[in-house]
Amino acid sequence: MSLKISGISKSFPPGGVKACDDVSLQLKCGTITAIVGENGAGKSTLMNILCGTVTPDSGHFSTESAPVVPGRPAGSAEAGIGMVHQHPMRSSSLTVLENVILGYEPRTGIFLTDRAEARKKVMAIQEEYGIELDLKSPCSELNSLQIQNMELLHLLYMNRKILIFDEPTASLTEMGAEHLFARLKRLREEGKTIIFISHKLKEVFQICDEIAVMRKGKILIHKAADELKPEEVAALMMGRREDINFPERKRPEGRKHGKRLYRLQGVGYRKSESRFLRNINLNIGEGEILGITGIRENGLELLEDIMAGMVHPHEGKLHFNGRDVSRSGPAELRRMGISYVPADRLNRGISRDSSIAENLILLNYKRMHKMGILIPSSIKKWTKEIQSTYSIDGEPQQPIRHLSGGNIQKVILSRELEEKPDLIIISEPSWGLDFNSRNRLHRELDRTAGRGTAILLISSDIDEILSLSDRIAVLYNGAIVLEKERTDLNRTQIGRAMLGLETGR
Amino acid sequence: MIGKALIFMVPLLIAAMGGLITELAGVLNIALEGMILAGAFAAVVAVDLTGSLAAGFLAAMTASGLMAVLFSVTSLRLKGNIFVTGLAINLITPPLIAMVSKLLYGSGGVIRLSSGTLNLSQAESLLWLLFFTGAIWFVLRYTPLGLRIRTAGTDPDFLFSRGIKPAGIQSLVIILSGILCGISGAMISLKLGVFIPGISAGKGWIALVAVYLGFKKPFPVLLSCFIFAIAESLSDAAQGIIEIPANLILSFPYFMTITGLVLFSIAKKRKQ
């Protein structure tokens, strides 16, 4: 079944940024079409519109048999559209067969499941598409590939004809990806219409018949794959921006060669089949800004947790100032002079229902008491001082949740900086900040490094990494694929490394 | 002694099955205790008025079912804290019973049946045990409802994505657990032929812990109920020999339960 998308637009919030801007696409039956683009290019919004979970502001889409009523999941389902999600949901308490049929069980009478019938039907589909899954095994034991297969099995059980695969390889091993590709080819032969969403250009060219590039909500190009080159597509995805030459900042002489402070040695961690780190070796010296980047899901958040002592590595060692801190928790790391600004600011970085003052004194209250008694007046005075130094809005006693994202970030940053740390781990510092707050934050970090503090900057924002870092490391699939001085790198190289196209140390 | 334990454990197991299905559906059901008590009372009253055991059970299921409706409305409809509302059910039952009792009998205390007590033999007890465990096992495994119950507890969002409202399943299961507690309560009071305030004596709590100790699976829950029952009849037997004061015996189920809970938690922590 083919799918015709005409003039779809959607803004978030209404009247705001256009996530989809007059998107039109024609998808043929029996083809695999890739939709590629950077984070935030609008791919997910478009797919959610197709699945009926998001209502478009304008435009429509239709299969050859009938137009689809937009904004209704049931409508999209009836039209035969189904999505294999990047992180498919499942019921961890059911078996594979039960998961596939849940909600649509064949019955004997009104009360009993007709398991024989269900098994027969599902096994027929498995046979037809070569989907190997033990129907009896409990879902809690499946790996990501198997869970994806299970969702696919459900869609085929429901007889969906247009299948969307959202970053299907993001959580797969190479072997898993090969299996997936074979299956996609099989589905194509059966005449299904397939949409393949991906960051990874290599596999896009390996498997897809047609490629559409999305950027800033618009489809820039839609052509047969053999008429395009990877370089061309990569350039379109990232935009043809010139590599800006950032002015070299004035910093104390020799700061780049400052004393070695924090070292990761062969660090490995395994959270699940697809979420892991392997053999991470990094070190950072005084006054240095080490930028660690990558596309999310490639291990950035795991590295953040490990470096900050929130979880401990399964293998390898962490050294700070020559001491082994592989098993140290946040309390100990903080005592040794490490500060940490987490990416999850609202849940980890602040206590939402506490006041601004209570959030600000988290690290400092121990020095503000007289015989165990906290003096409200001195807390207030100190809070006001910090607020004026860092220009933070609000009254000290106000709940912090009233503050804007930028102000909350300033609260966290000022609290961490006031500890005069030797090292700051700071993750995704400009998420949710507007342009000005972001610039101010960058200046603050630059100044801090200038005073000799080492900064470990974790960010998936290439521009942020480029404008701040002295050295840059790129994480891809749980490992560091590129690590160089910033002066030896340009934007394109980093972008390619993030997509798994370039390596080098 | 095993025979005695079998007879003793029937009401415990039935309540535990009620606790099991609610627990699987993601509902912390601490209202078991109150619902058992309501059932025990209603059964005695109905048997006293009609002389029929069947009417006793029917009344017990209705009374406990109504308490379950109250529980489900306040916790799911009004979105109360399920723990606090469960506590409320346990707290509201005794005064309600006292009230009805006062109206019917002019006293809020003990109601004795002259006839119509329930006498289960060991064989019958075993049969009932297997029947209830088997039935719950079957429903959980072989019916669409079973799939929905299990998913409502672990992955409600997934259930919702398949077009089924988890809260609907949860209220249904709460009411089912109420009915089971009704049967359980009726068995307790009709066996003794008497209703005494507080006759449920912590059975609801023990049932809940039996669910945890049985890893939330029907037959292991049966086994953990059996262990509780054995321990109970052991202490009964010990009393005949070394004369342990009644009050101390009453404390055993609590300490046994907490010991079980701690062992379970240690095992769970080790596993991680």
Added chain:
Amino acid sequence: MKDKNRLFGRFAGTLITLFAVFLTAVIFLLIFSKDKGDSLYYFFAGPFLNSLSIGNMLNSFSLLTFSGLAITVAFRADVFNLGGEGQIYIGGLFATALLLRYPELSGGGGIFLATVAAATAGGLLAGISGWLKARWNVDELISSFLLSGGMIHVADYLVTGPMSDRSSYLLMTGTISEAFHLSHLMPPSNLNISFFGALAAVAAMTFFLYYTKQGYELRICGMNREFAHYGGLNTKVYTILPMFLSGAIMGLAGSSAVLGVHHSTIKGFYSGIGWNGIAVALIAGTNPLAVIPSALVFAYLNQAASTAMIKADFPFELGGLIQAVVFLLISSKILAEKTELLFTFIRGKRGAGK
């Protein structure tokens, strides 16, 4: 603005619950009492009729303040103490045992030691649950209930067995020497100087929570444990300590009842203090100062129910019913939301009118 409405919502949710409580009471009074006018009169005015009623109400207020405060402390740290009854009982029993064993102590010293013993006993009983939670992640809610439930029977055994007063027909221990009785404020009522103790406990707890280092740490742990861990606080300590404190304050309720009212440990004297403490704390939110008005409301309700029972021949225990209605409704999010919406709506209308 939005936040103000939310506050209104919470507050109004509480008001609706209290309204439902009074409504329930009135309905039951109207249905079941013989003389309806009398019973209504005694229910609403009864607690204020004479100094005996007022004094007993204030005494019940002191005890409820202790137990409400105990639960509030636990709430503040986001842990739950469900073993109040046992902790009160054991606390009272320890105080009694100490004073029976050492009758030669001086009055003040004996009272002090007995109070400390009660607090320690209650605190340890609850502290075990906190420790089990911190060490093996045993649900403190269930474990505190079970430990307390078991200990109640053990205490029953002691009170009716080895420690029982053979000369009395009541199930109680021997009576403590008069030197240890807390002085009464409004004889013949039960009101005694533990009233000031309760107020002092609220003040001390408020000071502890808001003005001390440990109080700050406890509150932060209660608000967001991940944040506390991230900031380097010892979150395990603040699972155990609040449970201990909660149990200790329950113990104080026990010793106040023993030293101030019963002068011995009577079987089941804790009833009506333990569970009601949770209701008091639920209405107070997590604010220790709010425990005072909340406990007052409950003391009034208890006294009203019991006056109506005695004077107007009301047929059964109304107190339990009232308490249960509070529990059924107080935590409802929908009630709070709906009233919040109502307030937003009214304010919007008024705004449009201007």
